[in-house]
Structure formats: structure tokens, C-alpha cells
Amino acid sequence: VQVFGGGMDHFGGTVVLPGSSYQPAFYFETLFCAKSSVEPVSVCKDQVDESWDADAELPPAQAEDGEDDDDEGEPTNRQDFQKWRAKFRNNVELAAELYQDRSLQQSLRMIYVTTQPAAQEYYDAIQIQKQGQESWVQEETAFLETTWKVLLEISSARCWSQAMYSTCMPFALSAVFGPSDTHGPAMDFIRKLDAGLADAHRLLATEPGSVAATAVTALLKDLWWHRTQLALEGIQTCRNSGFSARCAELRSFVFCCFGGPANTKHTCEDVFSHLHNVVQRSQKGAEVMSKQLGCDQWSKFFYASTCSSALKNGYKHIGCETADYRKIGLEKSERYGLYFSATRQPDQRLELGSLEEVKQKWGTAGTLADMRMCAATVTLHRCAEQGSFDAVADYWTGVFLSKGLVILNNTEDRAYLSLGFRGWAAQAIPLQIVGKTDGGELMFVVSADIVQGRMQPQWLWNTTAAAAATTDTATDTQWKACQVHVMHPACLPVQHRRHVCALRQCSPVEGLVKACLRAASCVLNQDVIVKLCKANKAPKPVPTGKLNKKGKRGMRKGDHVRALLAVVFPEMDTESDDYTRIFEGLVGGISPTVPEDCSEDILSGIKALDPDNQEKFAGLRSMAEKVEVEKQVRKRMRQARAGQERSDDKDGKDPASSSGARPQAEREDAGDTRR
Numbered sequence: 001v002q003v004f005g006g007g008m009d010h011f012g013g014t015v016v017l018p019g020s021s022y023q024p025a026f027y028f029e030t031l032f033c034a035k036s037s038v039e040p041v042s043v044c045k046d047q048v049d050e051s052w053d054a055d056a057e058l059p060p061a062q063a064e065d066g067e068d069d070d071d072e073g074e075p076t077n078r079q080d081f082q083k084w085r086a087k088f089r090n091n092v093e094l095a096a097e098l099y100q101d102r103s104l105q106q107s108l109r110m111i112y113v114t115t116q117p118a119a120q121e122y123y124d125a126i127q128i129q130k131q132g133q134e135s136w137v138q139e140e141t142a143f144l145e146t147t148w149k150v151l152l153e154i155s156s157a158r159c160w161s162q163a164m165y166s167t168c169m170p171f172a173l174s175a176v177f178g179p180s181d182t183h184g185p186a187m188d189f190i191r192k193l194d195a196g197l198a199d200a201h202r203l204l205a206t207e208p209g210s211v212a213a214t215a216v217t218a219l220l221k222d223l224w225w226h227r228t229q230l231a232l233e234g235i236q237t238c239r240n241s242g243f244s245a246r247c248a249e250l251r252s253f254v255f256c257c258f259g260g261p262a263n264t265k266h267t268c269e270d271v272f273s274h275l276h277n278v279v280q281r282s283q284k285g286a287e288v289m290s291k292q293l294g295c296d297q298w299s300k301f302f303y304a305s306t307c308s309s310a311l312k313n314g315y316k317h318i319g320c321e322t323a324d325y326r327k328i329g330l331e332k333s334e335r336y337g338l339y340f341s342a343t344r345q346p347d348q349r350l351e352l353g354s355l356e357e358v359k360q361k362w363g364t365a366g367t368l369a370d371m372r373m374c375a376a377t378v379t380l381h382r383c384a385e386q387g388s389f390d391a392v393a394d395y396w397t398g399v400f401l402s403k404g405l406v407i408l409n410n411t412e413d414r415a416y417l418s419l420g421f422r423g424w425a426a427q428a429i430p431l432q433i434v435g436k437t438d439g440g441e442l443m444f445v446v447s448a449d450i451v452q453g454r455m456q457p458q459w460l461w462n463t464t465a466a467a468a469a470t471t472d473t474a475t476d477t478q479w480k481a482c483q484v485h486v487m488h489p490a491c492l493p494v495q496h497r498r499h500v501c502a503l504r505q506c507s508p509v510e511g512l513v514k515a516c517l518r519a520a521s522c523v524l525n526q527d528v529i530v531k532l533c534k535a536n537k538a539p540k541p542v543p544t545g546k547l548n549k550k551g552k553r554g555m556r557k558g559d560h561v562r563a564l565l566a567v568v569f570p571e572m573d574t575e576s577d578d579y580t581r582i583f584e585g586l587v588g589g590i591s592p593t594v595p596e597d598c599s600e601d602i603l604s605g606i607k608a609l610d611p612d613n614q615e616k617f618a619g620l621r622s623m624a625e626k627v628e629v630e631k632q633v634r635k636r637m638r639q640a641r642a643g644q645e646r647s648d649d650k651d652g653k654d655p656a657s658s659s660g661a662r663p664q665a666e667r668e669d670a671g672d673t674r675r
Helices: 008-013 024-032 060-064 078-085 092-097 100-131 135-161 171-177 180-206 211-223 228-239 247-259 265-281 296-304 320-326 355-361 367-386 390-400 492-497 512-520 526-534 559-570 577-587 597-607 612-616 619-653 664-674
Strands: 407-408 416-421 425-438 442-446 457-462 480-482 484-486 503-505
Touching: 008 664, 100 390, 135 367, 135 416, 135 484, 171 180, 171 247, 180 211, 180 228, 180 367, 180 492, 211 367, 247 407, 247 480, 265 296, 355 577, 367 390, 367 425, 390 416, 390 425, 390 512, 390 526, 407 457, 416 442, 416 457, 425 492, 480 512, 526 559, 559 577
Parallel strands: none
Antiparallel strands: 407 416, 407 480, 416 425, 425 442, 425 457, 442 503, 484 503
């Protein structure tokens, strides 16, 4: 284009769009950089504006074509644009061509200005959904969190309840009938258990009273299957077979233990119900089943053999043939009566005269006892592998492997989901670290081998109670941990959408003890808290309990917790919500007590019943009466204690009374009050 004299004022103006900034300098830069065959003419200040005819100054070709028409026209769809784009060698030439089109620039600015609010709103909504701040996202995330807790509890209970059947004797012997690839590991596991038991008893004999011996004694007490005859016979059979799963004697022993049904309870119930039905449907059923008949035993077996569930379950529980009828005889005795005494005393070894003897002869049974037995068994196996029992006394620190925490090693390249701790060890599920979120939090998913059932949970041990991270490379027991939340599928990054559901780190990755205390996920007893305070060199706590006779206050559990938190979390405000949550989580709640008005309500309700119903609730009435009597006793004791305190205060204020100059009547009244 040409710069002419008369049009400078016209070109010097700027067109300002609403909300845009259009600078004249940029305008002229774009103008002069435009591709043109006409060179610009230099403008001097002495030039005089003249009238100008555009058609007269243009070249002949341009003068004829007054309109700016393209030969091919502008592209109107994607296909035409791709054809037009193919004329350029690269994107640089394409961009240069587009930048020269002022109308295109104005259109782009117009589109940006008009669509900017809607685009910003859409962008903000996406960011809010990624952060989980939308209401529906929060509701679904809370529901997912509850679902995750339920799944975690089920997984923990399932793993701990089934661990006994793969680790403890004699159940571990059942692997000889399993796949061939399990024979070697199972026999090696039993061999190390046998060696560990021998080493443990050798330690108790050579170092009695030592710290390691005390810990091993507690370990064997929780183990206790090694004192049963069946387990000892199984271990001896394994020794005789050279710990070979192909030994016929060992396979016969295991088949005798586990060849039958695991439970005969349902068969017995079905047979009993069947016999009861036979008696009801037969007019002579009562007579046939009577004990007065000589053939009653054979008749019962005969009718029991007609129970379909007892015959079709694959095992011959009940058999009755005609030959059995001839062998039936009446069980006679020379003495008649309902009660019979033993003809001889039982063996002295069977006599259990005290509770201590009972505890020595019998092991503790129950759900938690079985879980501790599993943990003690794998701990004994670990000690046999290491050849030492020195770390057994420190395995109590595994209590910080709290259920639901993600446990990481020192290098943070391996992660486990803890399923809880029982006495000596904790079970955990391996996790995969798949990456990090935009905020830098770690993301975890459950291993595919666990989901497909190709891997069992792993066992973890801890040997340090120090909150500060100190690497223990000798035993590799120093762990880190963090808390996790379930990520909503809509909040997953694009590259991790294939995982569907992932766990996101929601607390800092720190030492195991500190992470467990921050999570407040385990209630510790006072002995553990005292050990923890000693390990972290906490200051002596300030007692806040009740005053004793010496005028000193007693030490409470909360006093030790405050001293511990002051060392572990020195930067945390004692009035903050996090401090209160951690404190209450460690101390534990107070169990609700039955109000004293309960007994009065029960008694008044029973008295309002008719005589027949009062007899049915006689036991409840007697219990309520006992509670009422105890309440009256406690009330009288409180009154007597209050009178004693008043008399003591009066003695301290009256100098005459302190010297023994009280009247006789006053002393008698004081004695009555004490009584």
C-alpha cells in the first residue's frame, strides 16, 4: 500500500472494540509488514495533502479489478481448509499468511471477547470437579469412602480368619494334597518352624530370665499349638519322611486329619430333625424310639439312615445293616438308679486343681487368640530364618502398622496397605505406585495379582518406636506411612483413567510412629504409651489425677499422651482440632455407664405387671433389686466420706480439738459419723 499525504489523519485513528486493547503501533506494524508489490513512499514533513484517486494510482491490473476477489474463494469447511493448507510448505508460511489477514484478527478478537466468560466458567467448573469441591462429587466421594472402609474391614477379617489354615500346625500339612508347586514351600515352612521351636526352647534353657527369654516365653504362649498331641505327631511324621510331601505315611496322616468333611454340625442337625419328623408322622413313633425296647438303638440307626442329606453328601456318616441287629444287646449294670459314681479316680496328670494349672495345660481359644497364634507362628518362622530372637522383644512396636494406613519403605518405591496388627506381626496388601496428582500427592492402586487371586497378603514387622526417622538397615524394619482417600473416578487424571478407582495420599509421608499418631487410628493402652514416651525421650508428665492420702495427684493416661504429643508434634497448637482429634484417638472414649435410675424403672415396671408375668421376669427383678441395694450402699458411703472430710476440716481449724480438749459428747458424735 502507499502512504499518501491527504489520508494520514484518517489512518492515524484507532478502532477500539469493547473489552479489547487495540494499539496504533501494532496497527501500523501489521499494516507495513503486509505483503504487497507496491513499495511504501517515504513521507516528508513538507509534503502537501492533495486529492487522491485510488483507481488512478493503482496498476492497470488492479485498476480493472476494483473488488478484492480471490480466485478460489475462502474455505468454508474443514475439507476446503485442508486443501487450502496444502499449498504451504510448512506451518510457518501458513501462520504468516493468516497473520496478514486483518479481518481474521478482528474476528478472533471478537470471538475471544464474547466467549471468554463462558470459557472461564467452564474451566473453573472443570477445576472444581478435579478438586472434588462440587456438591455431587462430595456426596459420591463420601459414599465411596464409606464403601472403602467396609471393604477394608471385610478384607482384614477375611485374611486374619483364614491365615490360621495356611500357617499353623497341623493345618499347614494340608498342602501335601495341593498343587505340586506348593509342596516344596510348605515343607520348607514346616522345617523352619521345627528348627525355630528347637532354638526357642534352647534359649529358654540357656538364658532364663533374660529379656529375649521373656519375650520368647510370651511368643510361645500365644503360639501354643506346639503343645497339642496332633501337631507334635505331625511334626514327627514330617521328620520321619525327611520333609517330603510324597511320603506315603505323611499323606496317610494328613488324609486322616482332613479327608473327611470339615464340619459335621449340619449333618447332625438334619438327622435329628429327620428323626423328630418320623416320630411326629408315625403313630407308634414314640414306642419305637422308646428306650424300653431292646431294639431301640438299631431302630434309631435304621430311621437315621433314611435321612437324604446324610446319604447324598458324599460321606458315609451313618450305616445300618441287618447284621447289626444281631449284635445289639441291652446295656445292663449291676447298680440301679439315676446317678452313678466313678469306680476309680482319674489320673493325677489330668487333675487341674487351680486356674494357673488350667492356663498351663490349655491354650486360650477364640477369634483374637487364633489371630495372635498366626502372628506368633510367622514370627517364629522369621526368627528361624534370621537365626536370632533378639528382635522379638521389640515386635510390639508393630502396633503402629495400623489398619488402613499405606506403609512405604525408606526409598518410597514399595507400598503396602495394612490390614491390621495382632500381637506380633501385621498383614498387608502390596500396592502399586502409579504416579502423582497435580498437587504432588502419590496415587496407589491395588496390585493386579491380589485382585486375580495369585498372591497372598504379606507379613510386616516393626522394631522401632522412635518417631524420628532412623534407618535400620540391619533388619529393614524402618517404615514410612501416610493416610489415603479414595479418588472419585471423575477426578482421576486422564493418563490414569484405566485404573477406575485409585487411592490418593491425603497426609504427609513421614515416619511410621508419627503417621500413626497423626491418623489417630489405634487406641494404645497405658503400658504402650509409657514405652513410647521412654523411646522418644518425652519429659515427665504433669499428673492431673485425684489427690491421694499424701496430697499428691495420680497419673492418668492422658498425662502421658500430652507429654508424648509435645515431643512428637511440637509445632501443633494444643487448642487446635487436630490436636484434640489425636488426643481423643489415643486416649479412647469413655464407656457409657448405666444410670442409677435404671433399677428403679425396672422395678416399677415389673411391679405393674400381673402376677403371671412377674414370675417370668423374676430374674430381672432380682437383678434390679441387687442394683438398688448397691446404689443405697454407695450413697451411704458417700455420706460417710463427706462427714469424715467435714470432721477433719473442723479438727484442723480448732486448736482445742487438736490438743485433745474436745468434750466427750463431741468425740462420740464424731465416732458415730465415722461409723
